[in-house]
Amino acid sequence: MKKGKATKEFEVIERSLTKEYRVSLWTKFTKAIKVYDLLSPGDRVCCCISGGKDSMVMAALFLHLEKYSDFPFEVKYLVMDPGYSKKNREAIEENLYRLHIPATIVKTDIFHIANSISENPCYLCAKMRRGALYRIAKELGCNKIALGHHYDDVIETTLMNMLNSGSFQTMLPKLPSTNYEGMEIIRPMYLIREESILEFKDAYHLPFIQCACAFTEEASRDPSSSQRALTKKLIKTLREEYNPLVEKNIFISASNVTLDKIVGYKLGGEEHSFLDGYQKQKEATFAKIKEGEIERKAIEKAEREHLPLVFDETFNYRKK
Numbered sequence: 001m002k003k004g005k006a007t008k009e010f011e012v013i014e015r016s017l018t019k020e021y022r023v024s025l026w027t028k029f030t031k032a033i034k035v036y037d038l039l040s041p042g043d044r045v046c047c048c049i050s051g052g053k054d055s056m057v058m059a060a061l062f063l064h065l066e067k068y069s070d071f072p073f074e075v076k077y078l079v080m081d082p083g084y085s086k087k088n089r090e091a092i093e094e095n096l097y098r099l100h101i102p103a104t105i106v107k108t109d110i111f112h113i114a115n116s117i118s119e120n121p122c123y124l125c126a127k128m129r130r131g132a133l134y135r136i137a138k139e140l141g142c143n144k145i146a147l148g149h150h151y152d153d154v155i156e157t158t159l160m161n162m163l164n165s166g167s168f169q170t171m172l173p174k175l176p177s178t179n180y181e182g183m184e185i186i187r188p189m190y191l192i193r194e195e196s197i198l199e200f201k202d203a204y205h206l207p208f209i210q211c212a213c214a215f216t217e218e219a220s221r222d223p224s225s226s227q228r229a230l231t232k233k234l235i236k237t238l239r240e241e242y243n244p245l246v247e248k249n250i251f252i253s254a255s256n257v258t259l260d261k262i263v264g265y266k267l268g269g270e271e272h273s274f275l276d277g278y279q280k281q282k283e284a285t286f287a288k289i290k291e292g293e294i295e296r297k298a299i300e301k302a303e304r305e306h307l308p309l310v311f312d313e314t315f316n317y318r319k320k
Helices: 003-017 022-035 053-068 086-098 110-114 122-140 149-167 196-202 212-220 226-240 246-253 278-291 294-305
Strands: 044-048 074-083 104-106 142-146 173-178 184-186 262-266 270-273
Touching: 003 022, 003 053, 003 086, 022 053, 022 196, 044 053, 044 122, 053 074, 053 149, 053 196, 074 226, 110 122, 122 142, 149 196, 149 226, 149 246, 226 246, 278 294
Parallel strands: 044 074, 044 142, 074 104, 142 184
Antiparallel strands: 173 184, 262 270
16 A cells, blocks of 8 residues: 555544544543543553454554543554464554554564464463563563453453353453563453444454464354354343343443352452351341331331231141
8 A cells, every 4th residue: 555545544544533433432442541540641551462453443542542642651552473474464564554553563483382282272372472462561661551352352251251160250441460560451442342343444444363373273264163252142142132231231240249249259369258247247237127126117017018917727737
């Protein structure tokens, strides 16, 4: 694509972020940053670009935010190349060019190492990629790493944990690194729906890559085969046949937890049970009932509103 044409296309795309996609992308991006306190003055953010639609759109949003933010912060745009094929590398470079993203590309041999392992290569790959991102972000002087997980990722992860791990935990908007001092993970796409990202992608014919790993290339050709794809299908079925608000309800359930209605939970690695404070809670509840004469009032109300109770002992052989 010629430079002049690419510049004109970029101007159209950037303008659309605050016009056609103001509500679905821009507003939700900035809202997540404010609601979850993801950015502070002086931050240096490492915007991680995998080449997929989510991280590339996140980069475009950050690029626009840098120009119009109320406070100064800096973004370093990073493409950590774990061993992309020539075709995928060229696709990523083309999108960087079209979206005017000033990215640094760092080449690694992660795919080669992970794919040489027979057991759990995907787990090893993910672990190595995360470790490399932390190391590179630190080298770039960043204190925050931005990942492109969106609203649908959050609800799918929540449901997958319940169904596959038997645990209620979700994907947080931000969390501190456990290995690098002063480093945080942030997810500014947290409130953006995947369908909005796809609409943006299709509108400008942006050829984002899917799974770039040769080991899982066959699976990427058949996206319906993955566990996450099956979860997407399940949520779609629930939305259509059970409750149209099921996605919203799964999302807000993670911030609407009533601990005194939970059998057990973990906090800071320490296990807690509803029995821990049960005796004390029971005594306080009974004292409140006695003090407010709640039981007497409940009985009087029932007697006013209902017929007298009739006890039939015909089948109670113990009574005989």
